[in-house]
Amino acid sequence: EVKLVESGGGLVQPGRSLKLSCAASGFSFNDYWMGWVRQAPGKGLEWIGEINQDSSTINYTPSLKDKFTISRDNAQNTLYLQMSKLGSEDTAIYYCARGTAGFFDYWGQGVMVTVSS
Amino acid sequence: DVVMTQTPVSLSVSLGGQVSISCRSSQSLVHNNGNTYLSWYLQKPGQSPQLLIYKVSNRFSGISDRFSGSGSGTDLTLKISRVEPDDLGVYYCGQGTQYPLTFGSGTKLEIK
Numbered sequence: 001e002v003k004l005v006e007s008g009g010g011l012v013q014p015g016r017s018l019k020l021s022c023a024a025s026g027f028s029f030n031d032y033w034m035g036w037v038r039q040a041p042g043k044g045l046e047w048i049g050e051i052n053q054d055s056s057t058i059n060y061t062p063s064l065k066d067k068f069t070i071s072r073d074n075a076q077n078t079l080y081l082q083m084s085k086l087g088s089e090d091t092a093i094y095y096c097a098r099g100t101a102g103f104f105d106y107w108g109q110g111v112m113v114t115v116s117s
Numbered sequence: 118d119v120v121m122t123q124t125p126v127s128l129s130v131s132l133g134g135q136v137s138i139s140c141r142s143s144q145s146l147v148h149n150n151g152n153t154y155l156s157w158y159l160q161k162p163g164q165s166p167q168l169l170i171y172k173v174s175n176r177f178s179g180i181s182d183r184f185s186g187s188g189s190g191t192d193l194t195l196k197i198s199r200v201e202p203d204d205l206g207v208y209y210c211g212q213g214t215q216y217p218l219t220f221g222s223g224t225k226l227e228i229k
Contacts, residue, residue, distance in 0.1 A: 061217040102154030102213020
């Protein structure tokens with residue numbers, strides 16, 4: 001069974017950094033692109049970015065490229081999202097998802113990030 | 118960026134009925150390789166999104182044949198037939214043809 005479990009969320013002050021993790025199991029992690037999608041409270045889905053199997057290609061949505069960094073550790077079957085200079089607009093549920101040719105076939109349960117003083 | 122416009126914003130249907138959700142893109146979703154990377158997701162209340170349809174019309178593993186996708190270019194449609202209680206939630210279309218990937222704003226399905 002494919003399983004994606006995010007962690008690392010919580011309350012963070014504006015301007016600070018936070019690193020999310022996504023533990024993958026049930027499939028060969030190093031065979032797949034992986035991505036992050038977020039959802040602000042009561043809003044729709046926003047694609048953050050994705051990383052290929054060997055981390056040689058990482059794509060971001062332009063507005064977040066200078067704030068967020070995606071990485072992965074294939075030995076640990078873990079995907080990461082490093083977020084910096086956080087603002088209230090970054091308050092959202094963050095989902096990791098397995099990518100397959102332009103779509104996401106499995107999603108984690110999500111982790112909440114709240115940016116507030 | 119490719120803008121995905123979903124209509125209607127919400128709809129209400131009786132059990133056993135049929136609905137269609139439209140997704141229009143600001144640019145053609147046909148990739149240089151000939152594929153059209155348009156997918157549909159359902160987000161049930163309190164849950165993460167789940168994949169229903171990929172590449173316009175391919176049902177994901179375990180998805181009922183009551184769900185069907187069609188269309189081409191910039192005009193795509195999701196049809197749900199014989200609506201069941203478990204179908205309620207918000208439906209999103211998403212394009213993976215061009216970076217950045219983008220999603221529609223969602224269509225909320227309610228059961229009468």
